[in-house]
Amino acid sequence: MGEPENITTVMAADASELPKPEDLVARSIVPVKSAFLRPHSLRSSSSSLNPPSTGDAERNERKDSDVFNKEKKSKRQIKRDRQKDQKSAKNICSMVAKTGDVTACKYGANCRLSHDLDGFLKQKEEDLPGNCPFLEIGECCPYGIACRYSGTHREAAVSATSTVLNIKLSETNSLNKDVQRHLWKNTFKFPMADAQLKLLGLKKGNYSKGNDEIKDIENGTDRSHIPTKCDDDDTISTIVDDAPSKICVNNGSLEDASDVNDIRPQKKAKIPIDEECDITKTDNGTAPMEIEKHSRGETDSLNQKGNSTIVDVFPTIHTREKKLIDFRNKLYLAPLTTVGNLPFRRLCKVLGADITCGEMAMCTNLLQGQASEWALLRRHSSEDIFGVQLCGAYPDTVARTVELINSECSVDFIDINMGCPIDIVVNKGAGSSLLTKPMRIKNIIQAASGTVDKPLTIKVRTGFFEGRNRVDSLIADISNWGASAVTIHGRSRQQRYSKVADWDYIHQCASKTSGSLQVLGNGDIFSHLDWNKHKSDCPKLSTCMIARGALVKPWIFTEIKEERLWDISSGERFDILKKFVHFGLEHWGSDSKGVETTRYFLLEWLSYTYRYVPIALLDVIPQRLNWRPPGYYGRDDLETLMASDSAADWIRISEMLLGKVPGDFGFAPKHKSNAYDKTENG
Template sequence: MDSGICYIKPEYLVTEADGGSAAANTENSENNKRKREDGEEVQAGGKKKWDKKERKRGQNKNRPVFKDERYSHLCHSLIDGTGGEACSLDNCRYVHDLDAFLAAKGEDLGLECYVYTTKGYCARGVSCRFAKAHTNEQGRNLKREDYDDKAPPTTCNGVSSELQVRLRKHDYDFSRSKELIRMAEKLRDARKLKEKQEKENNQSEGTVTPPAGEKQPSDTAEMLDAEQHTDSKSKPTATGCAIDDSAIGRDADQKPAVDFREKLVLSPLTTLGNLPFRRICKEFGADITCGEMACAQPLLKGMGQEWALTKRHQSEDVFGVQLCGNNPNMINQAAQVIHETAQVDFIDLNIGCPIDLIYQQGGGSALMRRTNILELTVRSCAALSDRLPFTVKMRTGIYADKSVAHELLPLVEEWGASAVTLHGRSREQRYTKHANWAYIEECAAKAKRMPVIGNGDILSYEDYIERRTLAPHVSSVMIGRGALIKPWIFQEIKEKQAWSPSSGQRYEMLQKFCNYGLEHWGSDTKGVETTRRFLLEWQSFLYRYIPEALQTAPPQKINARPQKYRGRDEMETLMSSGNAADWVKLSESLLGRVPESFTFVPKHKANAF
């Protein structure tokens, strides 16, 4: 692990005399845990020997997850209280005893319902954990006079019941996708034939083979250009909200619907890149957001849980969906149905995902070595629409000692990608080494017109300036872990100075996240516990923030571990704790007491601080 120490001012350090009880921060225990995972120093034959043990990595797959039982849900006919229309279903599995349901629901969590306050009506009705704020003396759910039931929703996308049925019955028309795949296969075969002919000519003439991806004038090249530029009238119109229609600068020939230059991009973060978190980042100045990685196969099966990852809030003015898959037909079909039914500004292909399950199935970072499959995918998806950019997110390669991005990036541009994001680590490295920005610059310099977005290890404005200076050919910067640790990093970069929020301001941010979560996932018991789960997952990154006023030499580096310290007040100390029990305690101050026998284990085993 390539990490350093973040030194804390002496007045905030926890000494042995303190016993550690005053400090919720548990970095010393984290360090000890890391040592135990790395190995133990033992005495053997009079000499010290390091007994290496396998380090834990990946996910905590057997962790307990709270699940709200279906039979504990109230029937929709009783959502607004008694007096409505009776349930028309003979075999309805939901609760119809309103009094018993209300008794089991427990006390309200507060006097004000955020959903009712902002919208004038709470769709969760009497099942809401803040129901007293919008029910009358008879227990009927209320609508405020200014509530407009015809107002457009604040979120869009997801899967409709009609689309779900069409997908599950294989009744969706994918003829366009099949046509694009056939065209991509012709282009690929023509390219291979051209390369074979050039290789044979070079061997017979003793000439040097031109670099891969470099176009040479020939009949085959003309044929490729002719087939690649298909009649735009046959392509469906983009449904997303396009921006920057002008064609200027290095992208003039491509005329992209989205300008990816000089932007701050929020990384598509699995689990943690949910809609409420993205709203927080937008408020702090993120320019472009992208949904969590969605797998193509579940999307094509109409699975609501996967389609939920495509949902977009109205504040996300430039929004994309990231796809993952191992089959070009499947990926292209998923891209087609998203393009035709959802409001998105771009579609991104993940070929950098290091998750073992995805990799072993040939998706994610495995596509970096399956170039034939990758070519078909990029060519076909890029041809879906002139106004819907298709982008690619990749790593340096699969192995730490064998980088291949410098070879792939020019090819991906030639195949039609509108932009490429390069994470400066290999799949093998995951997050355990510093991002290689020198290599990112080397790759970015090979792009002719396509914007290249750099990604990795940015936690402060100083980090941003250092990386942009080191990599001048990089068009924009994508931020992932840095945004999880301090979402206000976008604001810092735009204002060109550090911002040190107080514990009260950070607590208000958590409260805002909870409100957004209750609006998005629901304010009933299930919605509250879903919000709590994502809050706790986020807290596993938030606690790593170290206030600048406590450091001896700010700014904080993303992999630096602090000495054991206490905060300037009790709340700051609690927020700096690495103990999951303290995160639960913090969530209870925001969302009420946890259910009985509730336990929480973070989804990921963090090797990197």
């Protein structure tokens, strides 16, 4: 796996055939010094730019058979397997595992999980090397004998009379069960959002007065909650009481179907809105505060008939009245899908990040009380400036979600994603699709900013189509609509990540803003040199958001703060991976399920980190984000292993941290970037 003895001789003999560093840069290939290059790695076709696997023959065979060709199961089979697994001895009841007492579970024989302690201990995998992560932080392990580090516990099990400490005290923004039930039953009330929507004239689906907007076909029903299904002919079937009616074609936007009269309304509106909601103000111009006592559905004497009547409304909150976030010169970790989880954000905070933001959460899923979507809002106590990012297609959906988060979560700001390029998001009218609908952008910002006192920020791309930028025409109005900051990703939706970010256009937009709106740039930040250049080129730019650069090398925050290029060793990089695993076990758990969840997210992250090439190996410094690494040898075996683009080798790294993978384990990277020819391996 290490560098062969004759590699220098081989490369010296063939040096005349190697391309020059400037030629490699022109082809977006990392110019690695010839002494470290694998033979023929630069003379092959572009499809062979990635290094071969460094694992042994058995591991490579496994990569081809198991890692990427894992058998897909139907939903019915998955459900059957889950039910079968639930009854097995390995799926032990958590209370029994915590206490070691089969009588500790309050459900007794009616519990759906196993109470077979002996059976669990017989099939339990060996303990992992190291100490229990909870004991290291001075907490009582909540997993008891189910912990994969149970041999290091001070006691074999927690006594039945002891109180299990809340190891999640450092994490906030959990989904309250009462709130979830009200969301499931559609009884959660949104007085602030409904008042603001009526004030703006956006009730009953009248989302815009512009010609580029669409009307709600349900005459008042919030269509964003109606499930949709994409058919093979690129149409969308809207399902109302099991009666599908195709009303959307080709471009993913619903056509004006106000003339469709045969569609029955839903039996129960998702979020009731009272028609008599009136905006009344006192003589001094403020709105009275006689509203329902609690947004979770509690009623008072003014609501005796069971109506969802909202008696009064709150005055619109102006941007100047909000507590603003000063983004200037702060290191901002972008919201990152899948990899931007809480443990990774904790790691970036340790390495120097100032501001963090949760992964993009869909408004409709949050309003439906989906626990998996609410998990994206979790916040750690170390995140002193923390925001959440939402994605929605309509003003009412976004405004109600914003009010829900404001009342149930601890956040410093709320970001609305208007630049997501993913097809499934765009086809629902959200994300970068909004860039083609400026009036809806206005309505969403006004509705959301007038609902809460938290600062509202938005994230956009330069435009929808390449060569047709349009953010510069909106930038002057965004502040008047209620946003306090805007992040501009220097690519169009059509470009995805395939071309270099257009920072000249970002600077052009920043120069058109007033003093109240902060402009943040985003795209291709991969060193402190990139950061300093963009900041010096445009004094009006508040800061630069760091996204993929943090995925490839999270120590970029340290580099920017210390104004240096860190020639980090393989051992230091491995220590960073260890810290992530430690944070992951604290967050997802130290039992078998938590260990495998931590492994999955570690592997997703490793599908980015292999793209980093150590400074000492480069002919041209610094490395650029869009350069693709050729096959090369590291300075030691571990560095060579970290340079591999093989998922089998990523699994090997995970086994060094989390033990052997289960026999049926399989992994393929979830994320695919157009900036690289190939991200799958094998």
